[in-house]
Amino acid sequence: xxxxxxxxxxxxxxxxxxxxxxxxxxxxxxxxxxxxxxxxxxxxxxxxxxxxxxxxxxxxxxxxxxxxxxxxxxxxxxxxxxxxxxxxxxxxxxxxxxxxxxxxxxxxxxxxxxxxxxxxxxxxxxxxxxxxxxxxxxxxxxxxxxxxxxxxxxxxxxxxxxxxxxxxxxxxxxxxxxxxxxxxxxxxxxxxxxxxxxxxxxxxxxxxxxxxxxxxxxxxxxxxxxxxxxxxxxxxxxxxxxxxxxxxxxxxxxxxxxxxxxxxxxxxxxxxxxxxxxxxxxxxxxxxxxxxxxxxxxxxxxxxxxxxxxxxxxxxxxxxxxxxxxxxxxxxxxxxxxxxxxxxxxxxxxxxxxxxxxxxxxxxxxxxxxxxxxxxxxxxxxxxxxxxxxxxxxxxxxxxxxxxxxxxxxxxxxxxxxxxxxxxxxxxxxxxxxxxxxxxxxxxxxxxxxxxx
Amino acid sequence: xxxxxxxxxxxxxxxxxxxxxxxxxxxxxxxxxxxxxxxxxxxxxxxxxxxxxxxxxxxxxxxxxxxxxxxxxxxxxxxxxxxxxxxxxxxxxxxxxxxxxxxxxxxxxxxxxxxxxxxxxxxxxxxxxxxxxxxxxxxxxxxxxxxxxxxxxxxxxxxxxxxxxxxxxxxxxxxxxxxxxxxxxxxxxxxxxxxxxxxxxxxxxxxxxxxxxxxxxxxxxxxxxxxxxxxxxxxxxxxxxxxxxxxxxxxxxxxxxxxxxxxxxxxxxxxxxxxxxxxxxxxxxxxxxxxxxxxxxxxxxxxxxxxxxxxxxxxxxxxxxxxxxxxxxxxxxxxxxxxxxxxxxxxxxxxxxxxxxxxxxxxxxxxxxxxxxxxxxxxxxxxxxxxxxxxxxxxxxxxxxxxxxxxxxxxxxxxxxxxxxxxxxxxxxxxxxxxxxxxxxxxxxxxxxxxxx
Numbered sequence: 045x046x047x048x049x050x051x052x053x054x055x056x057x058x059x060x061x062x063x064x065x066x067x068x069x070x071x072x073x074x075x076x077x078x079x080x081x082x083x084x085x086x087x088x089x090x091x092x093x094x095x096x097x098x099x100x101x102x103x104x105x106x107x108x109x110x111x112x113x114x115x116x117x118x119x120x121x122x123x124x125x126x127x128x129x130x131x132x133x134x135x136x137x138x139x140x141x142x143x144x145x146x147x148x149x150x151x152x153x154x155x156x157x158x159x160x161x162x163x164x165x166x167x168x169x170x171x172x173x174x175x176x177x178x179x180x181x182x183x184x185x186x187x188x189x190x191x192x193x194x195x196x197x198x199x200x201x202x203x204x205x206x207x208x209x210x211x212x213x214x215x216x217x218x219x220x221x222x223x224x225x226x227x228x229x230x231x232x233x234x235x236x237x238x239x240x241x242x243x244x245x246x247x248x249x250x251x252x253x254x255x256x257x258x259x260x261x262x263x264x265x266x267x268x269x270x271x272x273x274x275x276x277x278x279x280x281x282x283x284x285x286x287x288x289x290x291x292x293x294x295x296x297x298x299x300x301x302x303x304x305x306x307x308x309x310x311x312x313x314x315x316x317x318x319x320x321x322x323x324x325x326x327x328x329x330x331x332x333x334x335x336x337x338x339x340x341x342x343x344x345x346x347x348x349x350x351x352x353x354x355x356x357x358x359x360x361x362x363x364x365x366x367x368x369x370x371x372x373x374x375x376x377x378x379x380x381x382x383x384x385x386x387x388x389x390x391x392x393x394x395x396x397x398x399x400x401x402x403x404x405x406x407x408x409x410x411x412x413x414x415x416x417x418x419x420x421x422x423x424x425x426x427x428x429x430x431x432x433x434x435x436x437x438x439x440x441x442x443x444x445x446x447x448x449x450x451x452x453x454x455x456x457x458x459x460x461x462x463x464x465x466x467x468x469x470x471x472x473x474x475x476x477x478x479x480x481x482x483x484x485x486x487x488x489x490x491x492x493x494x495x496x497x
Numbered sequence: 498x499x500x501x502x503x504x505x506x507x508x509x510x511x512x513x514x515x516x517x518x519x520x521x522x523x524x525x526x527x528x529x530x531x532x533x534x535x536x537x538x539x540x541x542x543x544x545x546x547x548x549x550x551x552x553x554x555x556x557x558x559x560x561x562x563x564x565x566x567x568x569x570x571x572x573x574x575x576x577x578x579x580x581x582x583x584x585x586x587x588x589x590x591x592x593x594x595x596x597x598x599x600x601x602x603x604x605x606x607x608x609x610x611x612x613x614x615x616x617x618x619x620x621x622x623x624x625x626x627x628x629x630x631x632x633x634x635x636x637x638x639x640x641x642x643x644x645x646x647x648x649x650x651x652x653x654x655x656x657x658x659x660x661x662x663x664x665x666x667x668x669x670x671x672x673x674x675x676x677x678x679x680x681x682x683x684x685x686x687x688x689x690x691x692x693x694x695x696x697x698x699x700x701x702x703x704x705x706x707x708x709x710x711x712x713x714x715x716x717x718x719x720x721x722x723x724x725x726x727x728x729x730x731x732x733x734x735x736x737x738x739x740x741x742x743x744x745x746x747x748x749x750x751x752x753x754x755x756x757x758x759x760x761x762x763x764x765x766x767x768x769x770x771x772x773x774x775x776x777x778x779x780x781x782x783x784x785x786x787x788x789x790x791x792x793x794x795x796x797x798x799x800x801x802x803x804x805x806x807x808x809x810x811x812x813x814x815x816x817x818x819x820x821x822x823x824x825x826x827x828x829x830x831x832x833x834x835x836x837x838x839x840x841x842x843x844x845x846x847x848x849x850x851x852x853x854x855x856x857x858x859x860x861x862x863x864x865x866x867x868x869x870x871x872x873x874x875x876x877x878x879x880x881x882x883x884x885x886x887x888x889x890x891x892x893x894x895x896x897x898x899x900x901x902x903x904x905x906x907x908x909x910x911x912x913x914x915x916x917x918x919x920x921x922x923x924x925x926x927x928x929x930x931x932x933x934x935x936x937x938x939x940x941x942x943x944x945x946x947x948x949x950x
Contacts, residue, residue, distance in 0.1 A: 189675055191899070194647050222642055222899040279771060281734045282748060295735060295771065312785050316769040318732060318748065325884030326850065329891060332765050332788035393904050397779065431778030438782060445898050446644070446675040451846050 048300040050076035050273070052492055053292045054308055055280050055317075058086025059478055060466040061308030062266040063116075063485030065273055071493045076300050077270065078292060080279035080435040084267040086309075087439055088478070090260030093424050097380055098258035099343045099373065101428030102439065103478050104384075105251035109237055110479040112486075113262075114253075120265040123256040128372045131357035134414040136364050138204045142413050144356075158205040159212075162196075163239040170233040175472040176457075178231040179450045188450040192229040193222035211361060211368045214389040216242050216476075218337030218440050228444040235475045250477065254373075262478070279435070282318040283307075285462045303496060306488045308466035310336055310442050311456065313435070323460055330452035333445060334469065336438025340387040340396055342367070342407055342427035344419070349374050349381030351415045358383055360414045366395050366406045370414075380423070383411060387427075396429045403427065441476035442469045457484075464488040501753040503529035503726070505945055506745045507761055508733050508770070511539025512931055513919040514761030515719040516569075516938030518726055524946045529753050530723065531745060533732035533888040537720040539762075540892055541931070543713030546877050550833055551711035552796045552826065554881030555892065556931050557837075558704035562690055563932040565939075566715075567706075573718040576709040581825045584810035587867040589817050591657045595866050597809075611658035612665075615649075616692040623686040628925040629910075631684040632903045641903040645682040646675035664814060664821045667842040669695050671790030671893050681897040688928045703930065707826075715931070732888070735771040736760075738915045756949060759941045761919035763789055764895050764909065766888070776913055783905035786898060787922065789891025793840040793849055795820070795860055795880035797872070802827050802834030804868045811836055813867045819848050819859045823867075833876070836864060840880075849882045856880065894929035895922045910937075917941040 052068050054061045057079035065075035089102040105127060106113045117124055132145035140151065149156065173181045181187065187195075196209055213221050216232065236242050242250060255261055267274060278294040283305055285291075290305040307314045315331025322328075349372060351358050358372025367385035374382050385407050387395050395403045404425050411419035430439040444453075457470040466488040471480030505521050507514045510532035518528035542555040558580060559566045570577055585598035593604065602609065626634045634640065640648075649662055666674050669685065689695050695703060708714055720727060731747040736758055738744075743758040760767045768784025775781075802825060804811050811825025820838035827835050838860050840848050848856045857878050864872035883892040897906075910923040919941040924933030 189646075189673075191644060191647070191675070193642075193899075194644070220642075220900055222644070281771065316771075318734065318769075322885075322887035325882065325886075325890070326846075329788065329791065329846075329884045332891070335782065335785035338782065390900070390904065393779075393782075429778065431782045432775075434775035437778070438785070446646075447673055447843070451843065 046298045048076055048298065050074045050300065050302045051496060052076070052304045052306060053078065053290055053300045053302040054306045055292070056086065056307070056309040056467070057084040057263070057267065057274060058308060058467070059088065059263055059266070059481040060468060060485040061306070062263055062270060063482050064306045064308055064466055064489040065270045066266060067486055067489035068493065069270060069273065073493065073496060075270065075273050076302065077274045078278045078280055078294060078298070078300060079274065079276050082277050084274070085260055085263035087430070087436060088259050088263055089428065090258035091426060093343060093345050093382070093426055094380070097345065097375060097378060097382070098260070099382065099426060100259050101341055101426070103259055104254065104373070106253050106478060107249040108252055109249060110474060110477065112482040113479050116482060117255060117262065120262060122261045122265065124253045125256060125376050127252055127254060128374060129357055131352060131355045133359040133361060134356055136360065136362040136413065137207060138363065152204055155202050155204040155208065158201055159208055162199055162201070162209060166230065166233055167238045170230040173227070173230045173234040175231065175235045177453070178227055179453045181227070184227055184450050187227035187230060188225050188447055190226045191222050191446055192224050192226045193220065195226040196221055207363050208361070211363065215369050215386065217443050218339040218388045218392070219443055220389045223445060224443045225446045225449060227449050231449065232476065235471065235473055235480070280317055282320065283463065284320045287461050290462050304462050304464060304492045306464045306466050306492060308485060308488070310334070310467050310469050312336055312442060313437065314465065324455070326452050327455040327460065330448065330455045333448045333452065334442035336431070336436070336442055337440055338389055338392040338396070338431060339439040340392045340427055340429045342385045342387065342404070343373070343425065344383045344385070344411060344422040345424040346381035346418065346422050348379060350418045351381070354416070356415065362410065365410065366391055366403070367410060385410070392429065396431070400427065459491065464491055499751045501529055501751065503527045503753065503755045504949060505529070505757045505759060506531065506743055506753045506755040507759045508745070509539065509761040509920070510537040510716070510720065510727060511761060511920070512541065512716060512719070512934035513921060513938040514759070515716055515723060516935050517759045517761055517919055517942040518723045519719060520939055520942035521945065522723060522726070526946065526949060528723065528726050529755065530727045531731045531733055531747055531751070531753060532727065532729050535730050537727070538713055538716035540883070540889060541712050541716055542881065543711035544879065546796060546798050546835070546879055547833070550798065550828060550831055550835070551713070552835065552879060553712050554794055554879070556712055557707065557826070559706050559931060560703040561705055562702060563927060563930065565935040566932050569935060570708060570715065573715060575714045575718065577706045578709060578829050580705055580707060581827060582810055584805060584808045586812040586814060587809055589813065589815040589866065590660060591816065605657055608655050608657040608661065611654055612661055615652055615654070615662060619683065619686055620691045623683040626680070626683045626687040628684065628688045630906070631680055632906045634680065637680055637903050640680040640683060641678050641900050643679045644675050644899055645677050645679045646673065648679040649674055660816050661814070664816065668822050668839065670896050671792040671841045671845070672896055673842045676898060677896045678899045678902060680902050684902065685929065688924065688926055688933070733770055735773065736916065737773045740914050743915050757915050757917060757945045759917045759919050759945060761938060761941070763787070763920050763922050765789055766890065767918065777908070779905050780908040780913065783901065783908045786901045786905065787895035789884070789889070789895055790893055791842055791845040791849070791884060792892040793845045793880055793882045795838045795840065795857070796826070796878065797836045797838070797864060797875040798877040799834035799871065799875050801832060803871045804834070807869070809868065815863065818863065819844055819856070820863060838863070845882065849884070853880065912944065917944055
């Protein structure tokens with residue numbers, strides 16, 4: 045059996061764990077990252093669709109307020125470019141058939157105004173939610189006793205406005221709104237600034253910018269900085285811990301001893317590790333109640349972005365499906381046209397279960413309806429489903445149902461003895477995004493540095 | 498490292514695993530049970546409050562339709578006795594102060610009639626739910642898209658009737674109704690027969706009968722029948738499996754090889770085992786979405802059951818709390834008076850976190866309000882909280898939130914290659930009860946016997 049020693053054992057080599065390790069190294073402490081998978085990156089996964097044409101099966105964008113990520117990219121020498129956003133969005137809603145954005149706005153102006161009103165109300169309510177302690181919001185008990193879906197249902201919205209609201213929200217949470225607490229929705233809005241950042245029909249604040257070479261460059265280059273402190277293929281099974289020490293046991297026999305652990309994986313996966321002594325009941329029940337979302341991304345690569353010539357931006361919003369939303373994800377300096385279709389929530393679950401050819405055929409039909417016959421002839425297709433991946437088990441993040449924040453939220457990020465928690469799901473600014481992963485990794489590392497100094 | 502071989506490796510020595518092992522043995526197959534804990538029984542836990550006076554921190558009763566449990570008790574030579582049920586229930590609801598049952602019925606007859614009407618409607622709807630496939634109910638999609646709480650809220654009930662309905666339901670599910678799908682509630686009712694069995698204010702169909710010597714006699718005597726095939730203190734960490742073999746690895750190094758595995762623990766705990774090859778995404782996302790409930794039982798032991806002389810049955814129903822319900826759990830042939838207070842759902846979570854003395858003091862006050870000053874002087878007190886127990890992590894059972902049954906329910910009991918699933922949470926008759934544990938253990942064992950014969 046291999047036995048390693050380090051100051052701090054970090055579990056997971058997603059951005060959060062990598063940042064934690066790098067921060068510890070910079071402070072003169074020795075980290076050791078144990079990663080279950082054979083690769084780094086966690087919920088970031090860049091694949092080459094064609095030579096020189098990377099597509100993002102996982103996290104893809106950053107937004108204008110993602111300051112930590114901009115700084116990190118700059119430090120690592122990863123250049124950025126803006127998301128393409130010219131032309132009209134294509135709609136297919138409420139039996140209207142396919143409509144261009146301008147027609148849709150003419151026909152459904154009243155419904156869009158309803159939506160705006162809800163967004164403003166959400167912003168107002170979310171402003172009262174402390175992002176580091178949502179359970180302390182003055183109305184936390186009330187907001188946590190209702191699902192986001194039930195709250196939406198009670199706003200007296202027209203069916204079209206309610207449907208649009210569902211599509212926008214599922215696009216963020218990757219689960220239907222009836223599965224999450226209204227307080228959790230408000231927390232999500234609050235950690236990201238305002239609803240406009242999240243829910244904008246066109247590319248909003250969360251999705252303005254991409255990385256040259258692919259998002260995977262970020263974890264790859266980060267890993268290079270800590271490469272002497274990183275072991276892949278080492279799933280953690282057991283963490284023995286005392287007030288001032290941890291011994292971490294992996295499948296395969298690797299044992300790593302240290303003074304602290306930082307567990308930088310999603311709460312549900314953290315709950316699958318055995319702890320000795322066992323963790324408090326409230327922490328355990330919390331990890332039983334933070335399921336990861338259901339998301340797939342599907343990429344169609346064409347010889348050119350033919351929709352642009354028609355004045356379309358490659359985005360669709362649909363209640364017909366399979367995809368409810370799409371995006372133009374072409375690369376600058378490359379001639380190919382790339383359309384990304386999102387399958388989220390029930391759509392990911394239903395179509396994820398189908399044979400890939402059936403799934404692809406259903407999405408091809410949808411693309412043809414929106415963008416014409418050329419859409420039927422892609423050069424390349426690839427999709428990625430996250431619940432099948434053993435060391436992720438769902439994307440984009442963990443969502444809380446009713447009463448979880450108010451009952452168990454206090455156990456989300458609070459260290460237990462020598463064990464600290466990271467992962468974007470524990471962040472207070474852009475939780476669920478890469479930005480949150482950086483914040484959480486830094487926060488956990490600094491807490492450990494303070495303790496060991 | 499110890500290496501064991503058997504035909505079938507059974508994970509968990511609760512009733513479900515013990516029954517599975519016994520059934521396999523009877524069929525001429527060799528089982529090996531691996532139990533994580535240092536004891537058998539799972540969610541059954543009998544402790545001696547005073548010498549000769551057992552109390553049940555876990556499962557306690559059976560009901561008249563629990564045919565498998567009656568047969569099992571008879572076979573094992575465990576005698577039964579009826580639950581005491583004479584006298585009036587004590588109420589404290591809607592600011593009424595403490596009222597006896599007769600007064601309460603006079604004052605709130607209209608509200609009780611509302612409740613009866615809801616029960617009849619629930620029975621009617623539940624009759625359309627196939628207990629082995631709730632997702633095939635004609636209205637499954639609709640019922641699974643709303644929480645039980647939201648459905649209750651929409652019945653136009655008076656506040657008192659709504660409160661009573663919440664208390665009754667939380668008494669069954671051990672989580673607030675906003676945390677569970679309405680389809681899950683209907684499934685629960687359907688697997689148990691009718692609402693009257695579950696929701697009766699007085700001892701209903703689920704709680705008519707107790708075991709002489711304590712419920713713990715059942716797993717103890719069952720374990721004696723399979724004692725050569727049982728290893729305690731062996732938490733399973735990894736199951737390697739192929740179509741026709743399993744290799745099960747425990748903390749501490751024990752390895753057990755067999756032709757099949759039966760995993761007889763709650764779905765959330767089953768999801769914490771590592772599987773190689775990994776299980777399908779739908780199975781994994783299911784186990785992320787079946788949190789165990791939140792329940793505590795607290796026992797006050799007095800020198801006599803003084804409430805009986807006052808014409809009270811020892812039961813209370815309260816919206817003041819801490820306990821929402823109680824029970825007279827005296828033993829026949831013993832002079833002591835024993836009151837059991839239930840803390841369920843939010844009550845278990847809130848009071849479970851307090852120091853035991855504070856919790857006990859709050860419940861003592863409640864007992865005094867209902868049963869008089871004598872209630873302030875118990876000889877003995879004991880309580881048990883289940884989320885702290887590492888190898889259980891919540892009681893009474895696993896509940897599904899919205900969209901879980903319809904999206905992932907198919908993955909609950911279906912075998913995956915050589916791995917079969919048991920535990921009461923997978924049962925189709927009295928799921929969540931001991932009766933369901935027996936059914937599930939028998940079902941899994943017979944499926945394995947059919948495959949290996």
